[in-house]
Amino acid sequence: MGNLKLQNLTRGAKIRIGLLILTLILPFFPFVTDYMLHIAILIFLYMILALGLNIVPGFNGLLDLGYVGFYGIGAYTSGLLTYHFGLSYWVIIPLAFINGAFWGILLGAPTLRLTGDYFAIVTFGFSELVVLFLTNEIWLTRGPLGLPGIDVVSIDLTLFGGPKWEFVGELPYYYLAIVMVLVTVFVMYRIQDSRLGRAWFAIRDDEVAAVSCGINLLGYKVIAFAISAAFGAVGGSFFARWVTFLSPDMFKFWESFLILCMIVLGGMGNIWGVMIGALVLVSLSEVLRELLPLLGLPVGVRFLAFGLIMVLMMRYRPAGMMPIPAVAAKMRAGRVKRKKVKATVSMKQ
Amino acid sequence: MTPILEIKKLYKSFGGLLALNNISFNINRGEIIGLVGPNGAGKTTLFNCVAGIERPTEGQILFANRGRTISISGKKPEAVTALGIARTFQNIRLFDNLTVVDNVKIGRHCRTRSLFFGAVIRNKFQQAEEKEIAESANQFLEFAGLKGRGEEIASSMPYGDQRRLEIARALATEPCLLMLDEPAAGMNPQESRDLMDLIRRIRNKGITVLLIEHDMKVVMGVCERVVVINHGEWLAEGEPQDVQNNPKVIEAYLGTGAAGAA
Numbered sequence: 001m002g003n004l005k006l007q008n009l010t011r012g013a014k015i016r017i018g019l020l021i022l023t024l025i026l027p028f029f030p031f032v033t034d035y036m037l038h039i040a041i042l043i044f045l046y047m048i049l050a051l052g053l054n055i056v057p058g059f060n061g062l063l064d065l066g067y068v069g070f071y072g073i074g075a076y077t078s079g080l081l082t083y084h085f086g087l088s089y090w091v092i093i094p095l096a097f098i099n100g101a102f103w104g105i106l107l108g109a110p111t112l113r114l115t116g117d118y119f120a121i122v123t124f125g126f127s128e129l130v131v132l133f134l135t136n137e138i139w140l141t142r143g144p145l146g147l148p149g150i151d152v153v154s155i156d157l158t159l160f161g162g163p164k165w166e167f168v169g170e171l172p173y174y175y176l177a178i179v180m181v182l183v184t185v186f187v188m189y190r191i192q193d194s195r196l197g198r199a200w201f202a203i204r205d206d207e208v209a210a211v212s213c214g215i216n217l218l219g220y221k222v223i224a225f226a227i228s229a230a231f232g233a234v235g236g237s238f239f240a241r242w243v244t245f246l247s248p249d250m251f252k253f254w255e256s257f258l259i260l261c262m263i264v265l266g267g268m269g270n271i272w273g274v275m276i277g278a279l280v281l282v283s284l285s286e287v288l289r290e291l292l293p294l295l296g297l298p299v300g301v302r303f304l305a306f307g308l309i310m311v312l313m314m315r316y317r318p319a320g321m322m323p324i325p326a327v328a329a330k331m332r333a334g335r336v337k338r339k340k341v342k343a344t345v346s347m348k349q
Numbered sequence: 350m351t352p353i354l355e356i357k358k359l360y361k362s363f364g365g366l367l368a369l370n371n372i373s374f375n376i377n378r379g380e381i382i383g384l385v386g387p388n389g390a391g392k393t394t395l396f397n398c399v400a401g402i403e404r405p406t407e408g409q410i411l412f413a414n415r416g417r418t419i420s421i422s423g424k425k426p427e428a429v430t431a432l433g434i435a436r437t438f439q440n441i442r443l444f445d446n447l448t449v450v451d452n453v454k455i456g457r458h459c460r461t462r463s464l465f466f467g468a469v470i471r472n473k474f475q476q477a478e479e480k481e482i483a484e485s486a487n488q489f490l491e492f493a494g495l496k497g498r499g500e501e502i503a504s505s506m507p508y509g510d511q512r513r514l515e516i517a518r519a520l521a522t523e524p525c526l527l528m529l530d531e532p533a534a535g536m537n538p539q540e541s542r543d544l545m546d547l548i549r550r551i552r553n554k555g556i557t558v559l560l561i562e563h564d565m566k567v568v569m570g571v572c573e574r575v576v577v578i579n580h581g582e583w584l585a586e587g588e589p590q591d592v593q594n595n596p597k598v599i600e601a602y603l604g605t606g607a608a609g610a611a
Contacts, residue, residue, distance in 0.1 A: 190468050190469050191469065194463065194468030194479070195468065195482070196463070196465055196468045198447075198454055198455050199455065201444060201446070201451070202444050202447075205444035205445055206442050206443070206444055208402065208438075209444065210455070211401075211425075211426040211427050212400065212402075212426055212435070212438075212442075213455050213458050213459065213522060214427045214430035214431050215427060215455075215459075216425075216427050223464070227465060324446060326445070326446035326448075326502045326504070327446060329502050329505065330502070330504070330505070
């Protein structure tokens, strides 16, 4: 353990540490504006969401179109607990995690017996249900009026006689988001290299062989769905305290689809690929938002651009930009069968 | 010898098709027993019924382990594996995108316990368990003749090695009864001989082996007893030589008239 001499590290590890340091000092470059920090935070948020979603299609091979439902649940959990009870964000993170997992189990336990597209449709229905609930249960969520004036995150040390420090501007959120991404990545790597992760990969690759190894399919799928939902909810809890305003139309189906695109684009099942997918799609979205009006096109055209990218990816690189090692090896050997790679996004909305 | 598995009056129908029709036989502890029959005789269906993948329409399957006899007909496949019955598949079913050693590690699943918190926190228990999993996985690979190949991707291995890996994965579940579904299919004579040697070594570890096989050289070479089924019905049972000369068996394989000619 504790052996952290630079020359002992592999090339990959050096690149990672380099990228991390670069990310940490990024805000101090003179050309970096608040707007850029805002986009960076958005990228980090989507990295958390994409890593969370990745568990279901990437690790378990199940198509989940309703991820944004858990994101919304987490956001409103955070928003309402702050609005009504003034809870600290540090208390809210575990509560959002638990609430997300709770709804994940509640939805997953009865429906994960379904296979393939049937399950995808159930998740899609669930996310629509969440939006309808948030819109219509005005007594709880204020409905379409939205939930304004959510407190910002603060570090309150007054209990111990210390100062209270409120997060103002983008900079503190930038670092908070980095910490949350790091924790998420850490958890994902640990799971990937554990008995739980192997059981998921077994389910993804061959369900019949998996049960023959003693893996309870339903049980492990429910665990996967719950953990995935929990990370979605944690992402939502951050979102609520960062933008300090929530409204139901922030959690439309489009968001689920966007996060799924990130995973497919980056490389399903690959932690780094998924993060790169989030980076590419969020920045592309912003670039197009600036670029399209200059070309005389409405901003909505960027959705078409995303569709085009996905079509081209499916045609030329169905396993994503950074496929999981086995698929990459097969592609190098020129033996990859296009149909064998799970092209879940061919599911049109 | 006491039976480890008793199959009693087993029926399995798929709609109108009676795939298993009143099958009864015993498997004794520590023997290598072959299950043969022409294509479509119901051999794989019988396997699936024992392994819990299919639910028998009627009849009983009794499994004796650790001094207890339990009925396993209708039990879920993961429960059957946990009780100590492992299997391989006719068309190899490996976890294609994982490494060889991970495939075997997954076989250790039902003998280990860590879950989410163990994975994230890596407490003492989980670390000890992971160490045990890695060590035993390598032992099973070595036993199956795949030493030092753990980091290869499972689907990129040659066919014969994939068969061995499947057996290693099945052994990793620590079975008392190992069921092999056509393990020699597609193997060349040398690979078949190695396989027979492997099967004998498995038996010498005290594991009972039930074998479906079409390759008669393998059946004759390794099995101590053979059960023949045809059209879902029990046809004959006995030592390989006797069964081979049984007119009813010859008829089933070659058709009427052939029995007289032989």
